Amino acid sequence: MSAPDTSIASENSREVAADVLVVGSGSAAAAAALRVAVGGLSVVMLEKTDRLGGTSAMSGAGIWVPANHLARAAGLEDSPEEALEYLRSASPEGWRASEDPLWASFVEAAPRMLAFLETHTPLRFALTREPDPMAERPGGKEVGRMVSPHPLSRRLLGPLARHLRRSTLQHLFTYQETIGVDPYHSPVKAALKLAPRLLHRIATDSRAQGNALMTGLLRGCIDAGCRIELEARVTDLLTDEHDGGVTGVVVERAGSTRKITAHRGVVLAAGGFDWNTALRERYFPGPLDRLGGPRANEGDAHLMAEKAGASLERMDQANVFPCLPTRYEGRPHGLPMTFQAEPHAIMVDRTGNRFVSECDYNIGEAIDRRDPTTGESLHLPAFVVADSRFLSQSPTFRWYAHYEPDWIVKAPSIDELARRLELPADALAATIARFNSFCARGRDLEFKRGESLWETKKFGGPAAQLKPIERPPFLAMSFNRSLIGTKGGVRTNPKGQALRPNGTVIPGLYAAGLTMANPIGTRALGAGTTLGPNLTWGFICAESLILDSRCAPSPTITC
Structure with missing residues (x-):
């Protein structure tokens, strides 16, 4: 019809x-x-x-x-x-x-x-x-x-x-x-x-x-x-x-x-x-990786409603979701994709420590966590840290990563990777050693990665997820807020x-x-x-x- x-x-x-x-x-x-x-x-x-x-x-x-x-x-x-x-x-x-x-x-x-x-x-x-x-x-x-x-x-x-x-x-x-x-x-x-x-x-x-x-x-x-x-x-x-x-x-x-x-x-x-820069920076201050929605999402209706007397609330809430780099309508854009929940990889914050299960569906909420007094981010900038096997696990990831050639940082050692990321080297090394010990034990004692019903059904449980980070070259990529x-x-x-x-x-x-x-x-x-x-x-x-x-x-x- x-x-x-x-x-x-x-x-x-x-x-x-x-x-x-x-x-x-x-x-x-x-x-x-x-x-x-x-x-x-x-x-x-x-x-x-x-x-x-x-x-x-x-x-x-x-x-x-x-x-x-x-x-x-x-x-x-x-x-x-x-x-x-x-x-x-x-x-x-x-x-x-x-x-x-x-x-x-x-x-x-x-x-x-x-x-x-x-x-x-x-x-x-x-x-x-x-x-x-x-x-x-x-x-x-x-x-x-x-x-x-x-x-x-x-x-x-x-x-x-x-x-x-x-x-x-x-x-x-x-x-x-x-x-x-x-x-x-x-x-x-x-x-x-x-x-x-x-x-x-x-x-x-x-x-x-x-x-x-x-x-x-x-x-x-x-x-x-x-x-x-x-x-x-x-x-x-x-x-x-x-x-x-x-x-x-x-x-x-x-x-x-x-x-x-x-x-x-x-x-x-x-x-x-x-896509309204002023509003976004007001309510989501701090590092931003990518935006995945249409560029027309500029808050026009919000501003008109406020002018008409409406109350605007929950303005610091969003669909915060991992995004790979891509191009859309000829310009850089975000592609929503859960790429951090891979074996031989973890997420760390600016202190070099893990702060959430990498398979948690609400990883966006963890990324966006803020100091209740100052409103400043508690974890950003954040990074995915992995060993060389990470790149072999998905040709799709490798394809989209080429849209940002400088996104993936590589180093021959953990210490050198920490230096390039400006993270505390001792903390990052200790975090990786602790995670590797969980892999050997078969259970993540910090964040129970792979143990919830969601993480078991979606990601195969601890046996599939807990794989050590040990083979150089080591690599990292930013994992800050991306908004859909x-x-x-x-x-x-x-x-x-x-x-x-x-x-x-x-x-x-x-x-x-x-x-x-x-x-x-x-x-x-x-x-x-x-x-x-x-x-x-x-x-x-x-x-x-x-x-x-x-x-x-x-x-x-x-x-």
Whole structure:
């Protein structure tokens, strides 16, 4: 089915009103637009670039949805109550006081969201075999909460297909296939094993992961009657002079500026602020390796919301994840990839000491740990330190490392490596000796590397992970913060409504995805606790808008 041309606004479009305006085009934005449209309201999606899908289109599309219908069909027991218990037990200390109402809203809506997407889009999801990263905590599950989409042909988007944002990841493989055949370590073997289906995907322009997710969501939006405008940059929010409520937006497009009225409300779902240098350096001071999201994530929506009176919170939270160097759209970029959890390698901080299990899913949280008084980083700069066998373990790593020729530092001895890294030589030597003794013992007595359910299932347990560092030349590479997306933003209530600093609602303003103050921050409680909540909060915002009685006179709405 081809997309109707009306889904792309003409250059001279002077449309001045809609029931709901959605700023952004990623998973949260599309989920909101789709739910609103299916609910009978008119909706316009405004994307500031000429590429649709945002960070979600670039993602691996692992999606954390507790108590979902796929798990139930597979005979796996779960419930919103158990998911809420897990969120409470696994989240950072102190978060429950402010986030518990939002967690409760999320676990109730998430299963309905997933079923809704399978009903109203071409998307079909499948379970992955992954456990919760902290499955041992109360409410945790060994399997059943992680899903990812089957491949879809990008041709489903018709004229919009060429505008779907491409990824630095290889979306020919499904999320499940990347786990099963491991193209990171064995790219040729993986490609040969799946050759027939990969060739079919190439022939049909079918892709998996984030491109499949956004193809399906956008197709659903088009079928439901959503209007999509590209290169439509929202520069300001229109507000009511009496109650301060948001009544529309100001849009720059094709060299002209116009106002669009929102009869019901505006949903801000325009990504994070990782590419806004001033904001990023304010909230993430210290060494930065790479950024893995679209360069359009500049915090526009955050700044507009703040100007309209919204409270910005959790601004120091982000998806902090290892990234390899690559190029994207002709410029240096980050490729999300867990490359530090390899045998014959450890991570050390600026003191030359280990500070976390190298296989910990929340290694980003450890990297980002800060002094509670000064806010300064406790560990950065940090490094992966390994012996010569590290480079032989993945041709993929070697390929991407060539994009930064000076990234890998080599030395004939540990002392010389320490000197080149400006680390205390005695401390680094002692750390490596201690780690090697753990390898001989078969157990990491410091950080229990490989022992958790997550680390056992994902990385093979201690037997596979505890391999000594002893063969020269020795090598190291920086392992500082890399950001896939920031997760702080507009403080909302359980309905997705934006709040002022005094806790009152800003009528007509909603936020979702990486634009909201996400109730699941830097500490990821599942491999998909960015996308799962993003989709769900877009869905929640839409359901709130459908029920919202606040509306201005409109030919399409009965007030």
